[in-house]
Amino acid sequence: MSQKTPRNFFKPLAIGAPDPMRELPIRLERMIHFVPPHLDKVRAKVPQMATQADVVLANLEDAIPADAKDAARDGAIEMGKMVDWQGKGTGFWSRVNPLNSPWFQEDVSRLVLEAGEQLDVIMLPKVEGPWDIHFADQYVAQLEAKAGLKRPILFHAILETAQGMALVEEIALASPRMQGISLGPADLAADRKMKTTRVGGGHPYYRVVDDPNEDGSKRESAQQDPWHYTIARMVDACRMAGINAFYGPFGDIADSEACEQQFRNAFLLGCSGTWSLHPSQIEIAKRVFSPAPDEVKFARRILEAMPDGTGVAMLDGKMQDDATWKQAKVISDLADLVSEKDPELAKAYAAD
Ligand SMILES: CC(=O)SCCNC(=O)CCNC(=O)[C@H](O)C(C)(C)COP(=O)(O)OP(=O)(O)OC[C@H]1O[C@@H](n2cnc3c(N)ncnc32)[C@H](O)[C@@H]1OP(=O)(O)O
Numbered sequence: 001m002s003q004k005t006p007r008n009f010f011k012p013l014a015i016g017a018p019d020p021m022r023e024l025p026i027r028l029e030r031m032i033h034f035v036p037p038h039l040d041k042v043r044a045k046v047p048q049m050a051t052q053a054d055v056v057l058a059n060l061e062d063a064i065p066a067d068a069k070d071a072a073r074d075g076a077i078e079m080g081k082m083v084d085w086q087g088k089g090t091g092f093w094s095r096v097n098p099l100n101s102p103w104f105q106e107d108v109s110r111l112v113l114e115a116g117e118q119l120d121v122i123m124l125p126k127v128e129g130p131w132d133i134h135f136a137d138q139y140v141a142q143l144e145a146k147a148g149l150k151r152p153i154l155f156h157a158i159l160e161t162a163q164g165m166a167l168v169e170e171i172a173l174a175s176p177r178m179q180g181i182s183l184g185p186a187d188l189a190a191d192r193k194m195k196t197t198r199v200g201g202g203h204p205y206y207r208v209v210d211d212p213n214e215d216g217s218k219r220e221s222a223q224q225d226p227w228h229y230t231i232a233r234m235v236d237a238c239r240m241a242g243i244n245a246f247y248g249p250f251g252d253i254a255d256s257e258a259c260e261q262q263f264r265n266a267f268l269l270g271c272s273g274t275w276s277l278h279p280s281q282i283e284i285a286k287r288v289f290s291p292a293p294d295e296v297k298f299a300r301r302i303l304e305a306m307p308d309g310t311g312v313a314m315l316d317g318k319m320q321d322d323a324t325w326k327q328a329k330v331i332s333d334l335a336d337l338v339s340e341k342d343p344e345l346a347k348a349y350a351a352d
């Protein structure tokens with residue numbers, strides 16, 4: 001037997017560690033905003049970022065130079081103290097270095113021991129299989145016990161290796177700490193030997209061409225989404241495990257239109273949020289990962305038309321039944337969550 005028994009699955013992994021969560025906290029996580037914590041100028045903006053983003057993440061991994069890893073770790077711990085994260089209702093996360101790096105152990109131990117009260121989620125990069133989650137799970141439990149934490153820290157895995165992709169379902173189910181998974185299109189592209197230098201999004205060479213025209217005129221073609229399969233599989237793995245799926249980074253900061261479309265495709269396929277690498281992407285993510293007022297109003301009409309969620313109804317010529325009631329509930333519940341944080345959208349959702 002390679003799985004824990006059901007009774008053991010929810011037992012703390014170290015004496016004195018907090019009980020694992022049976023249900024994930026319901027939080028609005030439309031964007032995980034990446035902060036390079038070693039840069040004093042950017043770190044100074046964290047209190048402001050905490051009012052704009054749903055989640056602020058101190059990044060210790062890629063994009064942080066090797067000679068700034070210690071400073072980034074110090075900066076991340078300082079970020080924990082800069083804001084009353086739980087009081088504000090903003091998530092405080094950190095992306096640590098990979099398990100095989102010289103920095104992982106100190107990243108995790110210092111974060112849990114010195115910022116464990118504030119830290120909601122540790123993002124684990126380049127997760128290859130459930131064994132990576134099991135190792136980190138045990139290690140964090142020991143540190144939580146040492147720090148006397150009462151609330152368990154959750155894990156978020158990045159899907160950025162071919163092996164991680166092949167084992168995504170096992171990763172999603174590996175521990176009650178699992179909060180979600182993000183697509184890591186840059187590392188995943190490299191590991192798969194995809195021929196691109198981009199961070200997420202489409203590629204002009206990845207397209208389908210119309211059949212030949214009889215008159216020999218130019219054939220139309222359209223770009224396709226190289227991430228469709230990966231995102232759809234990630235969403236299924238996450239939702240099977242009762243955790244959340246996220247898009248990940250979109251590296252062409254200047255191309256806000258392509259960024260918005262890529263985020264929107266992920267939202268429609270089931271993702272809860274994405275990463276924002278630059279302040280301009282926070283607004284894009286907010287727009288995309290909050291349901292549109294028209295959709296919310298129609299969803300609420302469906303719920304009203306079928307108060308107990310069963311039967312059949314017609315609305316504007318469209319058949320509604322138990323299944324569309326469930327779709328409507330997803331949208332309406334998300335709108336309620338958004339409304340708690342965003343008075344403008346709350347008004348738009350309530351307007352006739
Ligand atoms: C594949 C992956 O792993 S993706 C994840 C790893 N990568 C990251 O985390 C990158 C995070 N983002 C960044 O480092 C930066 O946004 C960069 C390098 C991409 C661009 O930075 P810049 O060239 O300085 O951008 P730009 O000049 O447009 O910045 C405008 C302002 O926003 C600030 N800013 C830029 N990025 C951020 C950020 N992530 N958070 C807060 N403030 C930011 C800049 O400091 C600047 O402030 P100022 O007006 O007070 O000088």
Ligand SMILES: O=CC(=O)O
Nearest residue numbers: 160184185186187
């Ligand atoms: O870490 C993210 C990625 O795309 O790689």
Ligand SMILES: [Mg+2]
Nearest residue numbers: 062160184187
């Ligand atoms: Mg990566």
